[in-house]
Amino acid sequence: MxxxxxxxxxxxxxxxxxxxxxxxxxxxxxxxxxxxxxxxxxxxxxxxxxxxxxxxxxxxxxxxxCHQKRYVPAKGDKVLGIVTQRAGDIFRVDIGGQSNATLSYLAFEGATKRNRPNVQVGDVLYAKLLVANRDMEPELVCIDSTGRSQGLGVVGADGFMFQCSLGLVRRLLSKDCPIMKLLNENIPYEIALGMNGRIWVRAKSIRTTIAVVNALANCEFITDEEIQIMMRRLVNGLAGF
Known part of the structure; x- marks a missing residue:
């Protein structure tokens, strides 16, 4: 039934x-x-x-x-990628899928043929999948339907990106995620969550950035009560207590 x-x-x-x-x-x-x-x-x-x-x-x-690290590109996903090649008018970007994605230099806010974006090989991009199916190469854009970046584009070189499971990213994106609430209340930082199992973090110092990264990586297999204990220790440690 x-x-x-x-x-x-x-x-x-x-x-x-x-x-x-x-x-x-x-x-x-x-x-x-x-x-x-x-x-x-x-x-x-x-x-x-x-x-x-x-x-x-x-x-x-x-x-x-499920606990999965292999990413299958899906249309509409926001992902973190690494620019691996510049070929004519397009960039090739590693997003962790079975093949690299393509990104046009015009797919940035304010980009024109004369005003090209400053993107170099090795840069980390936060982008959205415009095309994703098994018969075509994935295609990325760094703008929304109105032509605005809305946080997409090249992320800061002074941040730190790490790999995790796809399940952890989905947990962090949920509205009732305890670790995100506690981090937002206690530590100033920036974060970009990629549905391809990559997370980029930047805080005011390297020490704080590493602390946030460790907290996010450790929260996948612990309970909400253990997360609260971990966050209290983290905040006290950063404050020098």
Whole structure:
């Protein structure tokens, strides 16, 4: 029997599990749901392709939350990439996928043929995936639909970028993430979260930057209570107590 959509609860699933009735609530929302990573639709059947926890974001977005480091590009994802090559009018950017992404020099705020962006090989970019499918190279942009950067572009060279699991990034992006709330309340810093499992951090000093990076990396496998204890020690340590 199908579970009503309003009674949804996270559940553990395995590859190949049929989730059609559980996700669509008996079919009344079958044409409105959005399937995220780990879910696949074959005609009328929805099944899981990964082992993990089935999650839901209201109203009708579903995905499988699992410990995964391999990134599969998806349209609309904001990612952190490293410029590896400059070829004519495009840059090639490593985003951790199976192939490098391309980025036009015109895909920056205010860029024209005469006013080209100052992007060098080795720079770290925060960009959005405009095109992402298995038959084409991923394509990035550093502007939104109105032509504004909205925080996208080359991030500061004095920050620090590290690799983590995709599940940790999704946890940090959630509204009720305790570590992000505590960091925002106690430490001034800048952060860019890439859906490809990369996080860039910059604080007022190298010492503080390393402390924030360690706190973020350690919070993946500890409870909310342990996060609070860790943050108290971190804040006291930075204050010299």
């Amino acid at each position: 199908a579970a009503p959509i309003d009674d949804f609860e996270p559940r553990v699933v395995l590859p190949g599990d049929s989730l059609t009735g559980y996700i669509s609530g008996g079919g009344e929302l079958h044409n409105q749901i959005i399937l995220g990573p780990g879910l696949r639709q074959d005609e009328a059947n929805i099944c899981s392709t990964k082992a993990g926890i089935l999650r839901r974001k209201k109203p009708h977005t579903f995905w499988i939350d």
